[in-house]
Amino acid sequence: MSPTNTEQRVAVLLAPERIAVESRPVPDPGPGEVQVAVRAVSVCGSDVHYYDHGRIGGFVMHGPLVLGHETSGVVSAVGDGVEAPAVGTRVALEPQRNCGRCEQCVRGRYHLCPWIEFFATPPVDGSFAQYVTVPAHRAHPVPDTLSDDAAAMIEPLAVAVHAAGKADIGPGTRVLVTGGGPVGLLCLQVARACGAAHVTVSDPVAHRREVATGFGADTAVDPGAGTDLPPADVVLECSGVQAALDLAIAATAPAATVVLVGTGAQVTLPLDVVQARELTVKGTFRYAHVYPAAIALAASGAVRLDDMVTSHHDLDGAVDALLAARRDPGAIKAVVRPG
Amino acid sequence: MSPTNTEQRVAVLLAPERIAVESRPVPDPGPGEVQVAVRAVSVCGSDVHYYDHGRIGGFVMHGPLVLGHETSGVVSAVGDGVEAPAVGTRVALEPQRNCGRCEQCVRGRYHLCPWIEFFATPPVDGSFAQYVTVPAHRAHPVPDTLSDDAAAMIEPLAVAVHAAGKADIGPGTRVLVTGGGPVGLLCLQVARACGAAHVTVSDPVAHRREVATGFGADTAVDPGAGTDLPPADVVLECSGVQAALDLAIAATAPAATVVLVGTGAQVTLPLDVVQARELTVKGTFRYAHVYPAAIALAASGAVRLDDMVTSHHDLDGAVDALLAARRDPGAIKAVVRPG
């Protein structure tokens, strides 16, 4: 299918647990936008959550929604005024569109823009599609050494880079990552790439601990085993589970920083420990300004993205991609290739 | 009574709700220590808590305990090797003694020293006494413009200076102080002194809101009234009450910092808000390195300490001092003058 076609195929979530592949018009790039032929879309837990429940917290589907936000592709057309990237450029898509004028935007915190539009977050469609459009500066060129799959996974890597950047990880830092899922594995790798002296990953699933070790964890512990964790200067909490946070807080060194990456409704903190150790707890929301950094990190080989891909699917197999992690305990990342 | 006397009077908490004034030997200053004739001891909520319950969380009385840790006095004798302060110097006492050699001490976080000894924290006696000894460098000289009462209250002021220092308060910062008790009033005044653009104090008690306004709050709100709070870049949580924290979190601006000053067993955070606004939550534990700053602030007039004193007592009236806040809703700070 060439960009001169006017129709494309799109996998649409019509209602919870109901996906259909439909034909839709190929979107034209507006002024300042690029049209991108999608090459790979890796599946995120949030996609699965929408598939299951039609909502994540306050974000609720009120109509059909195209899932997918971890996206790579090739620029297929450019709108008025676009100087770069040119048609033919391989890109990783930063799937957010901010207003550019509010207090948050002008202060450089565009990810906190109250008018942000984000792929696959109702009512904004995502990238389980053959073509999408994004603002030109959100289509970040990638080197040829990065595969299409890796370029798609720049998105979750951006989450990890942003989260790690909230702490002061460097040579000598002892890091604890709670949760050995995809984001945990990326946080682990980013912490390593920042020079961390020691990285522990905690996860109740034995297979995930093995995988974490394969990705460079110095120690991988079962939180239920009652093992003492080594003291942590930085915790990257990637599970969203209270028990993991409890374990993590208990393991903190004085003056440690706990970065909350996992999602959930609420967390309870043991105030006496938070006070007695003067802990800092930081929330994170997606990311800003980190795509070039994430691309450089992946290109350097410091983070291994391709090794995290455990299955490939076409658009018709979108449901299989969404359910891959549930069906196969060994699955890490499923990738949809809209073709 | 002169320092050549060998016996002194001390108010001792023998068991919860049971205080007796006893005669005890005047302590000699050891090497590097000074002996201080106590002039004023202001009462802290923690003193009251020990009086009521014999414990605060994990800190439990297992024998008689002298209460009092907010202390001023005059140097009455010096131990070997002490060059300053000299006998006769009026001082505010920093009531902590750290090991000086552990990881926390050598990194400049002496307040987090695991071997810290702190006045009126079991089993370490406090200053409801005529004489105490402290390391010479923990007896901070005060100018004559500071009263004895004010010099005693440098201690809670140090708490507020340390807490405010955890946030980045400066010109333009919008601050919310939750809790209009003594620490809240000090945090309010410190925030003002740091150039805050606007300070709101929330407290359910009308009288406390009036007092807060008198001490410079731009707005004083009743958290139960359902009023919308102005957005806060910095919250100084001085109540230890979950409802106050909930209110505070709701009022935060994006990227705000919440400093936890109040104590309690645990706090629950709405994770979705903490994430969506990328909040930073910081624990605080007492203070370090801030006595000179607190003294300078009080001496400059930017913080009004004497106006916070609502009653005076002698050692025999220690119980009255402890119960002052409970008996009189208008009480802010009771001061014991051991005489």
Added chain:
Amino acid sequence: MSPTNTEQRVAVLLAPERIAVESRPVPDPGPGEVQVAVRAVSVCGSDVHYYDHGRIGGFVMHGPLVLGHETSGVVSAVGDGVEAPAVGTRVALEPQRNCGRCEQCVRGRYHLCPWIEFFATPPVDGSFAQYVTVPAHRAHPVPDTLSDDAAAMIEPLAVAVHAAGKADIGPGTRVLVTGGGPVGLLCLQVARACGAAHVTVSDPVAHRREVATGFGADTAVDPGAGTDLPPADVVLECSGVQAALDLAIAATAPAATVVLVGTGAQVTLPLDVVQARELTVKGTFRYAHVYPAAIALAASGAVRLDDMVTSHHDLDGAVDALLAARRDPGAIKAVVRPG
């Protein structure tokens, strides 16, 4: 003159030392802009420098230039799409216009935008005029308690707030301000307002030291007198003179921060001292995001702006305003009121 007039009077620098008052069209506000009837323009050293030399470093006049950038006024008309401020609002003008799209802008450093346009910086005209236009969000409302003069001087106050914000000034900080001119006096006042424990001002002119003392300096020293300066945790260098910087560096405490506010071609640092004390030296360029903070500070009374005004002039007296500081050693700030 009402905003329905189409011609206005403007004082134009035609060439060095040659100013003429001309008639020019009143500018219409473009989309997103406001038109402001100018009330007061305080004179800056940079205006004087252009008057004398027609250039400042690489910024060179190649045609007539309207001077003046410290400006207050009243909104007289609004362009398309402007919701605020409304006609009739008293405002302090932030005299810069940035592109909003470059790397610096999107990272929140709009003052470093390479395409910045700044009042009275060739070839951009300033505000020695009856009417000017600015982007609506650069016209900052001021409370009625601020005079027109004070509202104009929010601009140099913004310089001081930005500079002070580069250091970590708070309770306990010992500050040295080198140079007792207008910017030095503002830095002094801002340091005070941030809770500085002690502020020293150095200036070779006795009168300026007296003025500095009147504005709250704890100590005012003659740098040539060979007096030892008290140790400084923060230096705000406002003179641009090498000798002042030398003195300042010598006075730094270990780990101090030196903020460069004064301008000049180059500075020489004693590397051995910079290293042995691990000093941090920071450049500053105008300001960003600080107008609301500066307005709040002035409105709070913590900074006294009106007391710095030493003469008033109309547009025909623009040359007198520019030369005021040269003719009268007691002059601090001359204000032009275009009328």
Added chain:
Amino acid sequence: MSPTNTEQRVAVLLAPERIAVESRPVPDPGPGEVQVAVRAVSVCGSDVHYYDHGRIGGFVMHGPLVLGHETSGVVSAVGDGVEAPAVGTRVALEPQRNCGRCEQCVRGRYHLCPWIEFFATPPVDGSFAQYVTVPAHRAHPVPDTLSDDAAAMIEPLAVAVHAAGKADIGPGTRVLVTGGGPVGLLCLQVARACGAAHVTVSDPVAHRREVATGFGADTAVDPGAGTDLPPADVVLECSGVQAALDLAIAATAPAATVVLVGTGAQVTLPLDVVQARELTVKGTFRYAHVYPAAIALAASGAVRLDDMVTSHHDLDGAVDALLAARRDPGAIKAVVRPG
């Protein structure tokens, strides 16, 4: 020679360019000290400077001086009260002894202690000896995977870790290292280990540029060639040469940080550039708290120390070691093994 021997051999600098190997008593470890049998001492440019000139700036030899401060060894005896490290432990020596009580020490900046004693800095002897004593906590255990040479070079690595820690190097940071000598090569490797996106090394010597490329520089440029350097967010200035600094400043991105690692009498900064880009310039003095980090970094393989060793010498060859870099343009690090 066993630790029960009472005499040892020491290479002493008697006067500039005059070294003799002498017999001296083996020092007994005092309370809290360990005695270390020296295994390897790598040569630093400062050793060479003392050999040539008998002084470095204000530090002047007034009597014989034992050179050498980059030291590894094995604990051979322990003094009273030493719990660790035990006899037989392989250690990297942190060659400084601070007072532990001054303002700098208690604030965690022990390297800025005015009473610091540092190996091979007059009048304190260094480690061109068979035995030395150090405070026990300054003898840092190293894993068996680190060679004796590498353990000695933890000292210059600590310089690089400290310097890099002054900037905020992480994924995405573009780093320029000026000077491809040993410290420059270490800074390069540390920047890499911190996740830097791109590291450029500038050096006028072709061979050094080749070596830098071998150690991971993305680009190695000849500063005299007039090549445009890529923009740098962080500069690690390791040459102490004004021309290198000029080049570096010219290459800075807006808001960049320039860390001064090289030594010299003074540096001149182009004030207009420092201001217009709001640069931060930071001095560095040795290091504090970074030995464990440096050891972890070397042990992880992220920094290659052994590959930097280009010659070995015994104590009698100390002069050869000192002159190695001068005689052989290919020399990087000479190591003395006192045997």
